[in-house]
Amino acid sequence: MSAFLFFLLTDITSNSDAIIQKMVVVWGRTESFSSCVAQPDTWILCVETCFKTESCVMAVLDNTETCYTCAFNESMPNVQQTMKEDKVKVAFKVKVDESLVDKCPAGENPPTFDGVMAEGDASTTTPDGKIQNYTIAYTGTGWKFLVFSMARCLSECFFYRRPTIDWCLTLGLTIDANISYSQTSPLCQKYNLEFSGVASADELKGIVYQIKYYKAQESLPSLNVFVDAQRTTECQATPTTEKCMSIEGFNTVDKSVQNLDGYQFMTDASAGATIGKQCMVMVGDGVNDGKFDFVE
Ligand SMILES: *[C@@H]1O[C@H](CO)[C@@H](O)[C@H](O)[C@H]1NC(C)=O
Ligand SMILES: *[C@@H]1O[C@H](CO)[C@@H](O)[C@H](O)[C@H]1NC(C)=O
Ligand SMILES: *[C@@H]1O[C@H](CO)[C@@H](O)[C@H](O)[C@H]1NC(C)=O
Numbered sequence: 001m002s003a004f005l006f007f008l009l010t011d012i013t014s015n016s017d018a019i020i021q022k023m024v025v026v027w028g029r030t031e032s033f034s035s036c037v038a039q040p041d042t043w044i045l046c047v048e049t050c051f052k053t054e055s056c057v058m059a060v061l062d063n064t065e066t067c068y069t070c071a072f073n074e075s076m077p078n079v080q081q082t083m084k085e086d087k088v089k090v091a092f093k094v095k096v097d098e099s100l101v102d103k104c105p106a107g108e109n110p111p112t113f114d115g116v117m118a119e120g121d122a123s124t125t126t127p128d129g130k131i132q133n134y135t136i137a138y139t140g141t142g143w144k145f146l147v148f149s150m151a152r153c154l155s156e157c158f159f160y161r162r163p164t165i166d167w168c169l170t171l172g173l174t175i176d177a178n179i180s181y182s183q184t185s186p187l188c189q190k191y192n193l194e195f196s197g198v199a200s201a202d203e204l205k206g207i208v209y210q211i212k213y214y215k216a217q218e219s220l221p222s223l224n225v226f227v228d229a230q231r232t233t234e235c236q237a238t239p240t241t242e243k244c245m246s247i248e249g250f251n252t253v254d255k256s257v258q259n260l261d262g263y264q265f266m267t268d269a270s271a272g273a274t275i276g277k278q279c280m281v282m283v284g285d286g287v288n289d290g291k292f293d294f295v296e
Contacts (some may be wrong), residue, residue: 003214004184004226005207005282006172006193012041019121022104023059023189024111028090029141030060032077036068043067047091054124057134057145061089070120072121074134078143081109092136092143094118112138127206129159158206162199162256169196169203171210171225175218181226181279181295185253195228197257198282204262204290211284222285224295228254229280231273233296238250239273250280 025047030036040045043059046067050056055071058079062068063086070076079090094111095118108115118136123129129152134145152159153168160167172187188195198204198258207225215223229252235244243249243269247259260269266283272294283291 003174003211003223004172004179004187004229005196005198006010006170006184006188006260016040020098021093021121022053022096022100023051023091024094024105024118025089026087026089026110026143027080027082027084028079029062029082029086029088030058030070030077030079030090033060033068033070034077035073036060036070036231039069042069043089050091050093054126055122055132057093057120057122059091061087063088069073070079072134072147072149074147074149076134076147077141078139078144080142092120093122094120094136107222109138110141111136125159125161127160127202129153129161131187147214154289158210160200160206165256169206169212171207173214184226191248195226195253197228197252197254199257199263200262204282207282208284210288211282211289215284215286222283224281224283224285224293227280227292228252228257231278236273238276239270245269263292264290266291 016239039049041049043061046069047059050059050069053069056069057072057076058070060068060070082088092111096105097101105113108202111118120134120136122132122134124132131150131152132148134147136143136145153164157168157170160169184195198207211223211225231239232249232251235249238244239249247257249269265271272278277294277296279295281293281295283289283293
């Protein structure tokens with residue numbers, strides 16, 4: 001059995017994900033705390049925690065002055081509108097227009113100012129990343145949520161945000177056959193995937209996790225994974241020059257990996273050159289998991 005690393009393209013324009021959000025505070029009480037977690041902090045800090053937590057939709061203060069942060073849930077509880085005297089508050093996380101970056105939105109019954117439905121986003125960028133957004137509508141006695149949720153990647157794939165692009169990353173496995181490096185690209189093309197390098201320590205951690213998972217599942221003593229990097233012909237003759245020890249010494253298809261910063265080698269980036277080992281693998285032998293080496 002052999003494995004290679006590939007990714008699925010999810011969204012080239014990912015980083016237009018940049019949105020402006022604000023916390024809008026109202027007198028209110030949530031009908032349920034099922035997706036809420038009590039915080040040890042004061043109200044202000046707790047609201048800030050919600051603001052900074054991707055999956056958080058609202059912060060809630062109950063009548064014992066305990067603050068909760070409430071995560072996105074497929075069935076967000078309704079919020080009842082209350083009076084100042086009730087001393088219970090809700091801070092909704094909502095998107096605002098670019099023109100309101102340095103201003104507060106205004107109008108009646110925030111966050112649905114003057115009857116306009118508010119929109120929010122609690123999408124996550126963790127390996128199990130989800131697109132999660134919601135609309136808040138005013139009901140006359142409070143607010144209700146409409147929600148939308150979708151996984152960013154297919155199952156078995158893990159989400160990673162690179163500086164310029166979003167990827168769904170997974171291992172390609174061929175059971176009962178060992179494939180060669182040169183077979184990886186056609187195989188990826190066949191399934192409309194791309195062969196991948198490793199762009200960060202987080203990606204490395206995720207891949208090592210998957211290698212361990214498959215090794216256990218298939219009872220394999222070790223599993224090396226091809227990574228997108230094949231030493232150039234030129235560098236096979238002069239593998240130890242500065243250029244040949246850098247990403248420029250290798251032919252790659254994954255152009256969003258621009259250096260070898262995420263790569264820790266068994267020896268170094270010139271290893272194997274003189275004995276015909278020009279193709280990079282990530283080692284999964286149980287001892288050096290996540291280090292890189294070369295094979296034929
Ligand atoms: C979402 O909320 C529902 C009902 O409010 C609850 O039963 C469920 O456990 C919650 N799910 C999560 C993941 O918190
Ligand atoms: C979620 O976002 C999509 C895309 O922006 C939008 O079409 C949809 O109406 C939103 N759904 C909710 C419930 O806010
Ligand atoms: C695949 O390669 C490994 C390591 O070289 C070897 O132990 C194994 O027997 C090979 N499997 C097949 C099906 O050729």
